[in-house]
Amino acid sequence: MLRRFLFANFKLVYKLSQWMRHRFTSAGLMIVLIIPVAGVFGFDTRATLSFQIFSITLVLLITSISLSLFFRGKFSIERRLPDFGTVGTPLYYSCTVKNKNKTPKRGLILIDDLNSPFPTINEFAKTQDPLDKKRNRIDRFIGYPRLVNTIQKCRGGSIAPVSIDYIAEKSNAEEHIELIPLRRGYLYFEKTRLGQVDPLGLFHAQKIINNKDKLLILPKLYKTPALNFKGKRTYQLGGVNNASSTGDSQEFMSLRDYRPGDPIRSIHWKSFAKTNHPVVKEYDDEFFVRYGLILDTYLDKKPEEIFENAVSIAASFMTAQKEQDALLDLMFIGNNTYRFTSGRGLGGNENILEVLSCIEPEYQSNILKMEIMLKEYIHECSGLICILLNLDDERKKLIETLSQFNIPIKILIITDAEGIILDDLPDSIEANIIHSDSLQEDIDRL
Incomplete structure (x- = not known):
């Protein structure tokens, strides 16, 4: 009950603090703090002169706000945005401000706003903040610092205000703005605010311009080794054209007469028109190398940092694969079973990176679903990489099941703890531990 009461007041406190931070200058905030203090100590006008300070500061603040109305x-x-950004890497974009007035404008401040949704109490209860370990017990119990960090994460980026010294009448000014992405996924731009400090330097007058846009932020990428399994080429029904789609599409080989049972869509209609009897296109299937990349999404109670590191490693492998005679399938379990293919002329890296940028962890076990998916797929696979978020009994059973198939399998276990034992895993499995605090070093040793 107490937490619900506190959370109900958090929204009001947060919005008020954001409004004051955006509208008052540093001097204005100092005046706002002085007014109530001077008012309390100046209540007895005969014993102290604090009432004079109260009166002067209050008049200054009212005058400042009144002047801003002009x-x-x-x-x-x-706004001109790049195609994408990367988590933690500053990027720059430009905003062109057009002054449509007949008079020049001086001393403007450009503030670009990202959408900052306020979390629900259930979303707030599920959030994990690594900085909580460094906070005192009161802050951890009340939770307001964690709420502020949660909102910042939902916002997804940090944009500093930009000063515009002068814009001539009926002319443009182009400003370059720095954005620091704080998370992967889409960042949604909501509005742009143009401000100007009043003559007293206490209050910002602002004009809000709705200017919605979005920018895709990719996971952080690492340098990964080339996939070098000793697996063999496997038979692919339908050839490479069928590698990422369903149906009977195959590699074209020749034409032949129609036989009962041939699909109608295989009929070569031009030859049918010339010969007056049905002719069908004959296809040939192919053998080629196909790797599978499995991303574990079951986070359970592990820190979100582990899942973010797993997504980054998966994205790094997908972008580093350049072998022209191989396919690479990304597979994971979300609301449904997902499988995306890239390589060998199919392209698709952009779409796969977009998927990885927006993927979310699951908090209910889906390891059994993953096992079922792999059993259906593994006969097409020349080698398999599994990126796991833990090594519990469910995942050990999954590894034992995979070891029964005669293909090379590499297991990557992402962890922030020590003491994970790999001795009880099957000898045919190559297992590696990737520590969160030494990702690149551990990846280099693969």
């Missing part, structure tokens, strides 16, 4: 003007803003 900020008028017509502006338009055009």
Whole structure:
């Protein structure tokens, strides 16, 4: 009950603090803090002169806010974003501000806002903040610092205000803005605010311009080794054209007469028109190398950092694969079973990176679903990489099942703890531990 009461007031406190931070300058915030203090100590006008400070600061603040009401003007803003960004790597984009007024404008401040949804109480209860370990007990119990960090994570990026010294009348000013992505996925731009400090330097007058846009942020990428399994080429029904789609599409070989049972879509209609009897296209199937990359999404109670590291490693393998005679399948369990293919002229890396950028962890076990999916797929596979988030009994059973198939399998276990024992795993499985605090070093040893 107490937590619900506190959370109900968090939204009001947060919105008020954000409004004050956006509208008051540093000097203005100091005046806001002085007014109530001076008012309390100046209640007895005969015993102290604090009431004079209260009166002066209050008049200054009211005058400042009143002067800001005279900020008028017509502006338009055009934002030009890059195709994508990467977590933790600063990127720059440009905003063109057009002054549609007949007078020049000086001393403007450009503030680009990202959408910052306020979490529900259930979402807030599930969030994990690594910084909680460094906070005192009161902050951990109340939870407001964790709420602020949760909102910042939902926002997804940090954008510093940009000062515009001068824009001539009926002209444009192009400003370059730095954005630091804090998470992967889409960042949603909501609005742009143009501000101007009042003559007293206490309050920002602002004009809000709705300017919605979005930008894809990719997972952090690492340098990964080339996939070098000793697996053999496997038979692929339908050839490479059928590697990432369903149906009977195969590699074209020749034409032949129609036989009962041939699919109608295989009929070669031009030859049918010339010969006046049905002719069908004959196809040939292919053998080629096909690797599987399994991403474990069952996070359970592990820190979210482990899942983020697993996604980064999966994305790194998908982008590093350049062998032209091989396919690489990404597979994971979410709301459904997902499988995406890239390589050998199929392309698709952009779409796969978009999927990995937006993937979310699961908090209910899906290891059995993963085992069922792999049993259906593994006969097409020349080698398999499994990126696991833990090594519990369920996952050990999965590894034992995979070891029964005669293909090379490499297991990567992402962890932030020590003491994981690999001795009880099957000898045919190559298992590696990837520590969160030494990702690149551990990957280099693969």
